[in-house]
Amino acid sequence: MRLIPLVALLLAMAACLGACGARSVRAAPHGPRSPFLIVLGIAQDGGVPQAGSHTHPGWRDPSRRRMVSCLGLVDPATGRRWLLDATPDLPEQLARLYEACPLGAAKAPDGIFLTHAHIGHYTGLMFLGHEAIGGSGVTVYAAPRMKSFLEANGPWDQLVRYRNIEIEEMTPGRAVQLTECLRVTPFLVPHRQEYSEVVAFRIEGPARSALFIPDIDSWNDLDAMGVRIEDLIASVDVAYLDGTFFGEGEIPGRDMRTIPHPLITTSLARFAALPATERGKVRFIHLNHTNPALDPESSAGRQVRSTGMGLACEGSVFSLGRDTEGSPPN
Ligand SMILES: [Zn+2]
């Protein structure tokens, strides 16, 4: 039976290499017993194509679609699986997560970590309810305001009342220990906080660690909080970072200052002085439907790769174990 997950993973990796090019992703077989991350979506909250983009080729060509930004975390030794964010694409992402480790018959993941209350990051919880999975005590890890928001507002409060979900409050800065050698630590990041605080995650495995910051207003605002993104990158082996917009003027007719994100061009410039090993850890994720780097072969995609940084790719796997094959490209 162990061959099945390995074959599924190899297929996913092969597909990914074809879509992204060997430079941006060098996913490789990981030890089947090592915990790993799998990229389940790379798009901004609205997905690709986005509602209203009636002529987007993705409506007719599924290969042009991208799911909303999400990571899966898998511990093959125990068959336990977690999601980082609950997106509107949760049904397919759960299926992909199961393919990555087809152990057990549980419909729901063992837990879901939420970053914040914007539509791409929590509304997938609806599929745990009465009308779909009908989950039973699925653990949802949420920071204090996020937890209160879910408990106080419909339809999410019904998930709590029907015990489809059990919300476990996270304290920013305090690790959630999932297994003996796997833990996830939330930390606060500056981003619009209409309904909840916003957290990002540090994920630590037995030998490697990762950073997941899908949504942030700017690296300068993080500096103002006394945290340098360069120091965070230095402390991990791979960093999935907000790459919502590629450059200025990407959304005609809309003031991009009202939806602040670090432009990829800004990040490329800021990280240009870093050593190649550090730049090689960066994978941009959470790309808006307008972002030209969604096509890795576009000039924008090539520009990213020319700096030694990369673009997250659906299906790519990053080992958190000791397998040398799981190292990021550099
Ligand atoms: Zn978002």
Ligand SMILES: [Zn+2]
């Ligand atoms: Zn957001």
